[in-house]
Amino acid sequence: xxxxxxxxxxxxxxxxxxxxxxxxxxxxxxxxxxxxxxxxxxxxxxxxxxxxxxxxxxxxxxxxxxxxxxxxxxxxxxxxxxxxxxxxxxxxxxxxxxxxxxxxxxxxxxxxxxxxxxxxxxxxxxxxxxxxxxxxxxxxxxxxxxxxxxxxxxxxxxxxxxxxxxxxxxxxxxxxxxxxxxxxxxxxxxxxxxxxxxxxxxxxxxxxxxxxxxxxxxxxxxxxxxxxxxxxxxxxxxxxxxxxxxxxxxxxxxxxxxxxx
Numbered sequence: 001x002x003x004x005x006x007x008x009x010x011x012x013x014x015x016x017x018x019x020x021x022x023x024x025x026x027x028x029x030x031x032x033x034x035x036x037x038x039x040x041x042x043x044x045x046x047x048x049x050x051x052x053x054x055x056x057x058x059x060x061x062x063x064x065x066x067x068x069x070x071x072x073x074x075x076x077x078x079x080x081x082x083x084x085x086x087x088x089x090x091x092x093x094x095x096x097x098x099x100x101x102x103x104x105x106x107x108x109x110x111x112x113x114x115x116x117x118x119x120x121x122x123x124x125x126x127x128x129x130x131x132x133x134x135x136x137x138x139x140x141x142x143x144x145x146x147x148x149x150x151x152x153x154x155x156x157x158x159x160x161x162x163x164x165x166x167x168x169x170x171x172x173x174x175x176x177x178x179x180x181x182x183x184x185x186x187x188x189x190x191x192x193x194x195x196x197x198x199x200x201x202x203x204x205x206x207x208x209x210x211x212x213x214x215x216x217x218x219x220x221x222x223x224x225x226x227x228x229x230x231x232x233x234x235x236x237x238x239x240x241x242x243x244x245x246x247x248x249x250x251x252x253x254x255x256x257x258x259x260x261x
Contacts (some may be wrong), residue, residue, distance in 0.1 A: 067081075090114055094118060137161045
């Protein structure tokens with residue numbers, strides 16, 4: 001077994017697959033990549049039809065088979081060939097799993113006596129961690145408000161939390177994603193929120209974003225118009241006063257010229 005680092009700085013390890021001599025490069029299990037590590041382990045096991053080896057309801061086969069002879073009082077015990085196969089797989093998979101872990105994780109496996117126990121311990125450790133992370137990201141989603149952000153910035157902030165939840169196997173449904181978007185918007189988007197909420201079909205996330213971006217553009221145009229209105233009014237009033245003054249002066253000049261002539 002040898003270790004190296006990928007160009008991204010992720011530590012990899014080369015392990016022999018079940019003593020076959022065929023080596024593959026695995027991302028080493030660390031505190032923050034369990035789902036990636038789990039995916040590659042299960043993919044490798046599937047190649048050997050062993051993807052169900054860790055299922056909790058599957059118990060190891062009995063070590064011996066008991067058969068009853070012609071006499072009801074006599075019974076013989078013979079080694080169970082299925083147990084022999086299971087034992088061999090367990091002995092091959094256990095060091096394979098342990099060899100693909102960082103030292104920090106490996107130290108927590110010293111009490112495990114089988115591959116299944118190693119797997120169950122890892123599931124327990126990381127499930128509790130991911131539960132805490134999921135609560136953190138969901139709470140963050142509930143509290144994201146658009147405020148002074150542009151819609152694109154707002155969408156991105158929500159998407160980052162959604163992606164983080166997906167990375168720990170806690171995906172957010174499309175309906176919930178849309179709900180998180182709508183509840184964080186302000187009064188300026190109330191009319192569009194009402195339109196989207198009144199729909200009988202389920203719009204896609206992209207469609208909702210497109211509708212809201214259209215509303216944002218309309219809001220900005222309205223704001224520009226309202227901001228420019230006082231200036232236009234002043235200019236108009238000034239122009240009107242100037243025109244009135246010009247007319248009065250012209251009339252006075254006309255009367256004066258005729259009076260003196």
